[in-house]
Amino acid sequence: MGGKRLGAVLGLVVLLAVAPAAAAFKYVEVGQKAPDFALKTLDGQEVRLSDRVGPKALAVVFWATWSARSKPLLADLVELYRERKDQGFEIIAVNVDHEQLEGEARAAVEAAAKDLPFPVVVDEGLATYYAYGVVATPSLALLDETGTVRYALASYSTAAKRDLRDAVDALLGIHEEAAPRFAVKKRDYVPPKKATLHYQKAQVLIRRGMARKAVRDLERAAKIDPKWADPRVLLARLYLERAGKRPRYLEKAEAVLREAREIQPRHVQTVGLLAEVLEARGKHDEALAAAEEALRIEPAYTPALVVKARALRSLGRPEEAAQAVDAALELDPRNPRVLAEKGEVAAALGRWEEAAGAFRRAVELAWKARGEG
Amino acid sequence: MGTRGHKGLAVGVALAVAVGLGGLPRSAEAFRKVQPGQPAPEFALKTVDGGEVTLSAHRGKAVVLSFLRQGQGRSTKAAKALMEVAARFGDRVAVVGVVVNPGDGDAKAWAEGLGVSYPVALDTGQEVYGAYGVLVAPSTGVIDPDGVFVEEVGGYTAGFADEVRRLVAQALGEEVEEEPTPEETAKPEARKLAERHLQKAKLLAKRKMTEKALAAAREAVQADDTFGEAHELLGLWLLDASPDNADEAEPHLRKALEQNPRSTAAKVGLARVLGIRGQTDEAAALLEDAARLTPKPERIYYELGRIYEGAGQYEKAVGAYRKALERLLR
Numbered sequence: 001m002g003g004k005r006l007g008a009v010l011g012l013v014v015l016l017a018v019a020p021a022a023a024a025f026k027y028v029e030v031g032q033k034a035p036d037f038a039l040k041t042l043d044g045q046e047v048r049l050s051d052r053v054g055p056k057a058l059a060v061v062f063w064a065t066w067s068a069r070s071k072p073l074l075a076d077l078v079e080l081y082r083e084r085k086d087q088g089f090e091i092i093a094v095n096v097d098h099e100q101l102e103g104e105a106r107a108a109v110e111a112a113a114k115d116l117p118f119p120v121v122v123d124e125g126l127a128t129y130y131a132y133g134v135v136a137t138p139s140l141a142l143l144d145e146t147g148t149v150r151y152a153l154a155s156y157s158t159a160a161k162r163d164l165r166d167a168v169d170a171l172l173g174i175h176e177e178a179a180p181r182f183a184v185k186k187r188d189y190v191p192p193k194k195a196t197l198h199y200q201k202a203q204v205l206i207r208r209g210m211a212r213k214a215v216r217d218l219e220r221a222a223k224i225d226p227k228w229a230d231p232r233v234l235l236a237r238l239y240l241e242r243a244g245k246r247p248r249y250l251e252k253a254e255a256v257l258r259e260a261r262e263i264q265p266r267h268v269q270t271v272g273l274l275a276e277v278l279e280a281r282g283k284h285d286e287a288l289a290a291a292e293e294a295l296r297i298e299p300a301y302t303p304a305l306v307v308k309a310r311a312l313r314s315l316g317r318p319e320e321a322a323q324a325v326d327a328a329l330e331l332d333p334r335n336p337r338v339l340a341e342k343g344e345v346a347a348a349l350g351r352w353e354e355a356a357g358a359f360r361r362a363v364e365l366a367w368k369a370r371g372e373g
Numbered sequence: 374m375g376t377r378g379h380k381g382l383a384v385g386v387a388l389a390v391a392v393g394l395g396g397l398p399r400s401a402e403a404f405r406k407v408q409p410g411q412p413a414p415e416f417a418l419k420t421v422d423g424g425e426v427t428l429s430a431h432r433g434k435a436v437v438l439s440f441l442r443q444g445q446g447r448s449t450k451a452a453k454a455l456m457e458v459a460a461r462f463g464d465r466v467a468v469v470g471v472v473v474n475p476g477d478g479d480a481k482a483w484a485e486g487l488g489v490s491y492p493v494a495l496d497t498g499q500e501v502y503g504a505y506g507v508l509v510a511p512s513t514g515v516i517d518p519d520g521v522f523v524e525e526v527g528g529y530t531a532g533f534a535d536e537v538r539r540l541v542a543q544a545l546g547e548e549v550e551e552e553p554t555p556e557e558t559a560k561p562e563a564r565k566l567a568e569r570h571l572q573k574a575k576l577l578a579k580r581k582m583t584e585k586a587l588a589a590a591r592e593a594v595q596a597d598d599t600f601g602e603a604h605e606l607l608g609l610w611l612l613d614a615s616p617d618n619a620d621e622a623e624p625h626l627r628k629a630l631e632q633n634p635r636s637t638a639a640k641v642g643l644a645r646v647l648g649i650r651g652q653t654d655e656a657a658a659l660l661e662d663a664a665r666l667t668p669k670p671e672r673i674y675y676e677l678g679r680i681y682e683g684a685g686q687y688e689k690a691v692g693a694y695r696k697a698l699e700r701l702l703r
Contacts, residue, residue: 208500208503208504209499209502209503209504209506210498210499210500210503241703244703336698336701336702337702340698340702343691343694347691352687352688352690352691353687355687355691356678356681356682356687356690356691356694357682359678359690359691359694359695359698360675360678360679360682360690360694362694362698362702363671363675363678363694363697363698363701366698366701366702367701370701
């Protein structure tokens with residue numbers, strides 16, 4: 001049974017492990033085609049992403065009225081849209097307030113969307129939210145005229161405002177000097193064919209629920225090519241999955257992640273995963289440092305905020321843990337792992353009623369996520 | 374707390390399915406990697422008598438693919454029940470049994486002991502099992518003549534053969550209303566009537582027409598008071614509709630347990646009744662007992678957490694929820 005569950009989890013992990021630094025979405029990375037969706041606007045008209053692809057720059061923004069940073073992002077997008085519309089900039093705003101948008105909640109979204117000059121669609125059942133694997137709300141994917149994601153944004157800050165504008169302008173061909181930062185990065189490293197074959201075979205095995213066999217191929221790929229990070233990160237995930245029964249796998253996971261970090265130091269998933277492994281090994285100080293390192297790369301990377309909270313809690317600093325977990329909760333309030341950590345932090349603070357509520361929600365969300373995943 | 378008795382019938386159905394209750398229309402989790410309407414994954418497997426069986430070789434026929442665990446009683450029953458399906462549709466259907474644990478004993482001897490005439494294959498590397506995302510055995514899927522997955526039937530219950538027959542007819546585009554089989558004619562009129570009422574009730578419940586579903590389920594138990602499944606669903610649905618229904622739900626859940634003493638869903642329902650009445654300890658004891666008897670106790674720990682939380686015993690609620698989460702988040 002364990003193998004099946006592992007396979008199901010890792011089917012998604014495969015995508016995750018190869019994603020570059022931008023981490024707004026778990027399952028969509030920069031350089032990939034954005035998954036299609038067909039969602040209805042508030043007044044019931046269908047908007048299909050693939051029909052809208054074509055302007056030089058198309059922003060898909062996930063937002064919610066409950067998310068504090070959605071408001072300034074939408075306001076800045078309105079401004080940018082007015083300035084750049086004629087040069088080929090379009091926006092689709094995807095509302096992710098609730099699974100079912102009814103009654104007062106619907107009225108609140110309608111009020112917030114009233115003056116937006118671009119289409120606002122409702123993500124019924126949050127299928128698109130889950131399909132993209134949104135890790136923070138708001139999040140934005142900027143697509144080029146072929147529908148390929150060229151830039152991704154998790155949460156929103158003053159600094160992000162400039163980045164977003166530069167990314168849009170780069171796609172529109174304005175301000176050429178901004179372009180190099182946001183050009184689609186070709187994978188600059190080409191591993192030897194033999195290593196690639198092992199890596200691809202491992203991916204197939206994982207998809208078929210044979211993670212155990214995949215380990216061998218990944219170990220081979222890593223051995224053949226000491227300069228390739230991807231098989232190491234994926235291997236670490238497999239080790240971590242198995243560590244529940246055999247703690248020595250945690251040591252192995254740490255070792256391959258440290259190698260991966262040497263190879264690509266600014267890869268947020270690698271560093272975040274290293275933090276998770278260190279925490280599981282009981283090295284709370286190092287875990288905290290790694291989580292903070294990941295958060296310096298991507299401040300809105302919720303998995304790192306969760307590890308940070310866990311490490312702080314283990315270090316007997318539950319008040320600081322509460323801050324970290326609340327930050328994660330604001331970015332990704334539907335993530336069962338975030339809610340579970342919220343429950344642990346509340347329990348550590350002796351707030352049992354709050355803890356029970358958070359845990360209950362975590363269980364309910366875990367089921368929901370499974371249904372989707 | 375406003376979360377109890379909340380989400381209508383869907384939760385009751387999901388709960389009943391998750392804890393392995395008999396006779397529901399489908400278990401949403403039997404095949405995790407294949408959805409109705411999608412092409413069914415191709416496979417090629419060796420059979421116990423040395424032949425080979427593939428899915429594509431059966432294009433033009435409906436295929437019944439049944440994942441079986443050797444040595445397991447329910448798998449044996451499912452395998453034998455499928456003989457009836459094979460006989461009924463003749464060469465319009467191909468039944469294929471797949472042993473998911475050929476390494477756990479002499480699979481050939483076990484398959485021969487079944488006395489079935491359709492091929493029984495060995496999924497030695499559990500590759501097909503993995504490709505279809507099977508979680509439990511028996512799990513049975515029906516594939517149409519174009520290779521499209523139609524629907525699944527999780528587990529084995531008294532209505533298993535009927536359900537598979539209905540799905541095969543659907544896959545073949547034949548009339549779903551069928552002439553009664555010998556088994557059906559032998560059934561008392563009362564049960565047949567009750568089954569029709571319950572079928573209707575399930576459809577109504579799916580469409581979230583709560584009151585009508587409850588009415589139809591009440592008619593089912595009126596028609597046949599020994600119909601455990603109807604008592605069970607009626608009891609659970611009543612609780613989902615409102616905690617105020619606890620008194621009406623209780624006798625139905627008790628009757629369900631009389632008919633099927635191992636029913637986890639009925640135990641969970643009864644525990645909810647006790648919880649609503651403030652008999653927290655009794656409810657907890659019942660759930661702890663139920664949790665020991667099921668391989669997937671998450672739902673039960675969740676219900677236990679709800680009961681403690683409702684009683685204001687938050688620390689214990691946290692403990693129960695943690696147990697559920699441990700299994701869900703690993």
